[in-house]
Amino acid sequence: MITWKNLDTLTAYQELANAKKVNLKEAMTGENGADRVKKYSVPMAEGLTYHFAAKQVDDNILAVLKKLAEEAQLTEKFAALYNGEVINTGEKRLVLHQLTRGQLGDKVMADGVDKRAFYVEQQQKIAEFARKVHNGEITNAAGEKFTTVVQIGIGGSDLGPRAMYLALENWAKKHDTFKMEAKFISNVDPDDAAAVLYGIDVAHAIFVLVSKSGTTLETLTNEAFVKDALKNAGLDPSRHMIAVTSETSPLAKSDDYLAAFFMDDYIGGRYSSTSAVGGAVLSLAFGPETFAQFLDGAAEEDKLSANADALQNPAMLDALIGVYERNVLGYPSTAVLPYSQALSRFPAHLQQLDMESNGKSVNRFGEPVDYVTGPVIFGEPGTNGQHSFYQLLHQGTDIVPLQFVGYRNNQMDTDVEIQGSTSQQKLCANVAAQIIAFACGKEDDNRNKNFEGGRPSSIIIGDQVNPGSLGALLAHFENKVMFQGFLWNVNSFDQEGVQLGKVLAKRVLAHETDGALKVFSDLLNI
Incomplete structure (x- = not known):
């Protein structure tokens, strides 16, 4: 039987709070550090690996974290979620974003239908529509092919899909799967829509309006902006627009759209990149086969997240270490630092995913909690961030845990050798150096040049950003946030704060x- 308890009532949490702290600087110096790097890693899906040697953990703390995971019933709670229990207590809803990419457990019936079958049906409809656009069966009024797709949406209807598009744009061009350029309109600020519209040929653009309710003020305002632009160009907006919405919204059966694809209330916006919200724009941009590979990578990572052994479950272990840092070590924020330009907007997506999910001060039952919950998330890609906010990370008064992401190879397979090394080698050298610099620091009699060290980080390492590895990376962080919500006993799936x-x-x-x-x-x- 599952019980939902506050973190500070768990026996293992008290043991964790009393456990001896790790001196990270000592642990990561010399051969000790080399041994830790070889020892402290967990394989992820799609060739990724989660490395946590530079975190303030040792075998004893890891053993207590495993106890904490078991006492908090993290595996059972995840199973309850993917088997269709009402996990979103605030809105009394199921939480089914994992079902968009695979069936982890039992058949889930809701609204009188098999939800996995429903999501697959929508994916198939999107794939068929995208292929017709690509081969010229669906065209503009002049019989000409669409060359640009523009997503109109805000929050989860923008951040995730935009981050995924940017992550795969160069990969798709290199692998001849790039079909259409994608643009995004999100901000109600008219300059946002105007900048996009002035930069494209609207006669050859197809617009994807994303609104679950069909009533989102910012999105409907931007839709009106786009429709005006189309009319002013002498075009019929209904020949240029599709909708991604719920079956019960006013957009679902409107003649204003070429087609409508459906999502439902069981998928929150910030978890919707693998639903029709991401599926329509990504399938149009890169082809449905590429989107399918992205889903497969997420599905494989979900399977690993179902592992009951916390020390072999990368998302669960990442979550546990994060809670240890937040609640025992007292670190208030986390920096997400991908050393890949392809992931330039990934930190922005994770900012919403994490802070909208776990930025709560009451538990699942509406009772105030007596401990801190979700951290502040921020980040930029390396090496740009090194020339921006790393000064504070290295020598500031706050210790900020770091989550690096790095890849052995770039996406375009093009590079140049300068001063004995390639650009990619320079990029990878920087992230390796930063991990050790943060952990070990550097003593100097000049206090301005002294680095205290002891600043924890983890790194996810992969071969290349591609559809499968991107899906796995996304699912890892989605599941990490979910497990942390379970540990803090908050509802990670509503967002009353907005x-x-x-x-x-x-x-x-x-x-x-x-x-x-x-x-x-x-x-x-x-």
Whole structure:
């Protein structure tokens, strides 16, 4: 039987809090460090490996973390989720994003249908539509092929799909699967839509409107912006737009769209890249076969996340170490640092995934918790970040745990040798050096040049960013966030924190304001 308990009531958590701390600088210096690197790693799917030698753990702490995972019933709770129990207690919903890429457990029936079959059906419909666009069966009114796809959506309808598109754009070009350029409109700021529309040929663009409810203010505003641009160009908007929405939304059966593809309330926006939300734009951009490879990579990583042995389960282990850092060691934030330009927007996606999921101060039952929960997530790709905020990471007053991601090879298979090494070797040399620099530091009598060290990091290493490895990387972090939510006993699948500002904004637009809200509204000429 599953029980949902606060973290600070678990016996293993008390043992963890009392466990002897690891001196990371000593542990990672010399042969000790070499031995740790060889010892502390866990294989992931698609050739990736999670390395955690530079984290403040040892065999004793890992043993306690394993106890914590078992006492918190992380494996059982994940099984309850993928077998269709109501895990989203805030909205009384199932949580089914794993079903978009595979069947981990029992058949899940909801709304009178087999949900896995429903998601596969939508994927097949998207694939058929994409192929017809690519081969010219679906065209603009002049019978000409579409060359650009533009996604209109915000939050999870933008961040994940945009990050995945950018991650695979060069790979697709190199492997001859690049079909259409993709652009994204998300911000209600009119400059966002205008910049995209001025930069494309709207006559050869197909627009994907993404709104589960069909009522998202920012998205519908941008849709109107796009429709005006199409009409001003003498075009029929209904010949240029498709919808990704729920079956019950006003968009589902509207004549304003060439086609509609469906998602449901069981997939949160930040978990929707493997649903129709990501499927439509990525299948149009790269072909449905590429999107299928992406799903397969995520499915394989999900299987590893179901492993009951926390020390052989990379996402669970990553989550446990993260909770140890947050709740015992007291570190308030985490930096995500991919050493791959392809992952330039991946930290932004993880920012929403993590902070919207676990930025909670009450537990699953609405009771205040007496411990910290989700950390602040930020990041940039290396080596750019090294010339930006690494100063604080190395010598600032806060210790910030780091999550590096690195690859042995680039995507384009092109490089140049300068001063005895290639660009890719220079990139990889930098990430290897940073791990040791953060952990071991450097003593110097000049305090301005002294590095204390003792700053923990992990790294996921792979061969190359490709559809399969990207899917595995995405699923790893989705499952890490899920396991941390289970440990903190919060509901990781609602997001009430985004609602209050929206409600007040509607009051402002209706001129139903007083006090400071009215003054700020007047200052902004609303």
